[in-house]
Amino acid sequence: MLLHPPDPDLARRVAAVGKGWGGSFEVVDAPDWRRAVREFDGPVVHLTMYGLPLARVLPKLKGARRILLVVGGAKVPPDLYRLATHNAGVGHQPHSEVAAVAVALTQLLGVPGPGAWPGATRRIVPQARGKRVVGGRRGR
Amino acid sequence: MLLHPPDPDLARRVAAVGKGWGGSFEVVDAPDWRRAVREFDGPVVHLTMYGLPLARVLPKLKGARRILLVVGGAKVPPDLYRLATHNAGVGHQPHSEVAAVAVALTQLLGVPGPGAWPGATRRIVPQARGKRVVGGRRGR
Numbered sequence: 001m002l003l004h005p006p007d008p009d010l011a012r013r014v015a016a017v018g019k020g021w022g023g024s025f026e027v028v029d030a031p032d033w034r035r036a037v038r039e040f041d042g043p044v045v046h047l048t049m050y051g052l053p054l055a056r057v058l059p060k061l062k063g064a065r066r067i068l069l070v071v072g073g074a075k076v077p078p079d080l081y082r083l084a085t086h087n088a089g090v091g092h093q094p095h096s097e098v099a100a101v102a103v104a105l106t107q108l109l110g111v112p113g114p115g116a117w118p119g120a121t122r123r124i125v126p127q128a129r130g131k132r133v134v135g136g137r138r139g140r
Numbered sequence: 141m142l143l144h145p146p147d148p149d150l151a152r153r154v155a156a157v158g159k160g161w162g163g164s165f166e167v168v169d170a171p172d173w174r175r176a177v178r179e180f181d182g183p184v185v186h187l188t189m190y191g192l193p194l195a196r197v198l199p200k201l202k203g204a205r206r207i208l209l210v211v212g213g214a215k216v217p218p219d220l221y222r223l224a225t226h227n228a229g230v231g232h233q234p235h236s237e238v239a240a241v242a243v244a245l246t247q248l249l250g251v252p253g254p255g256a257w258p259g260a261t262r263r264i265v266p267q268a269r270g271k272r273v274v275g276g277r278r279g280r
Contacts, residue, residue, distance in 0.1 A: 021233040050264055050271040053254045081269050091252040092264040093161040099242030102235075103251060106243050112231040114193045124190055124232040129221050131190040 002030035022120025042066035047100040051087030071097040142170035162260030182206035187240040191227030211237040
């Protein structure tokens with residue numbers, strides 16, 4: 001994840017989660033976000049309630065090797081609407097940006113399965129009741 | 141949404157959003173959340189990374205007229221795992237509770253369409269570029 005403005009504390013906390021639970025997710029500072037958007041090698045999808053319905057944009061992303069999803073804060077710089085390849089809404093009323101990313105990811109990749117991520121030192125064994133964690137110390 | 145502990149300021153802000161954008165979403169205090177869960181007239185689905193994969197739980201919800209999704213904060217009271225009809229994970233690594241609700245809702249109901257909610261005084265006209273809002277004052 002490219003993050004602007006930078007938040008070293010968040011980057012550290014996310015890295016700590018990844019250390020136990022595996023995966024390659026990483027928070028990277030993006031001091032010049034416009035440049036990062038312009039130079040991205042693939043479609044840039046700005047998630048905004050003002051955009052076209054996600055269902056209309058998804059078919060255009062078929063075959064893309066890499067996709068950059070962009071969400072803004074309370075005040076989105078207007079030029080992002082122009083710099084993005086697509087402006088797409090997961091809904092057209094005010095909603096959480098975190099929810100927008102989660103819904104877009106599951107529409108693109110499906111709901112994550114029960115398996116652990118590569119490099120995990122601990123993993124959950126899904127249960128009908130209660131908690132079961134194997135390996136490492138318990139997360140959260 | 142039943143909320144415990146109560147947060148009157150959040151309830152007020154959500155009500156203000158609904159006033160312009162329509163819909164019947166409402167934040168209601170739940171001073172006794174265990175009672176609300178026990179007396180709910182339908183399946184209670186606790187969203188937790190420790191639960192069974194959502195894909196295994198979804199078929200059991202077919203035909204339910206009402207479903208209560210439950211998410212907890214950092215410390216989930218252990219009896220919730222027993223009180224819930226189902227414990228279901230949208231993922232089995234640490235994740236946002238907001239994301240869990242959003243993913244579960246779209247798995248149950250689909251991604252929301254471009255239309256306005258009943259009672260809206262303003263609505264978005266989805267655009268490839270920029271913003272178009274009809275009626276009311278602009279939201280957010």
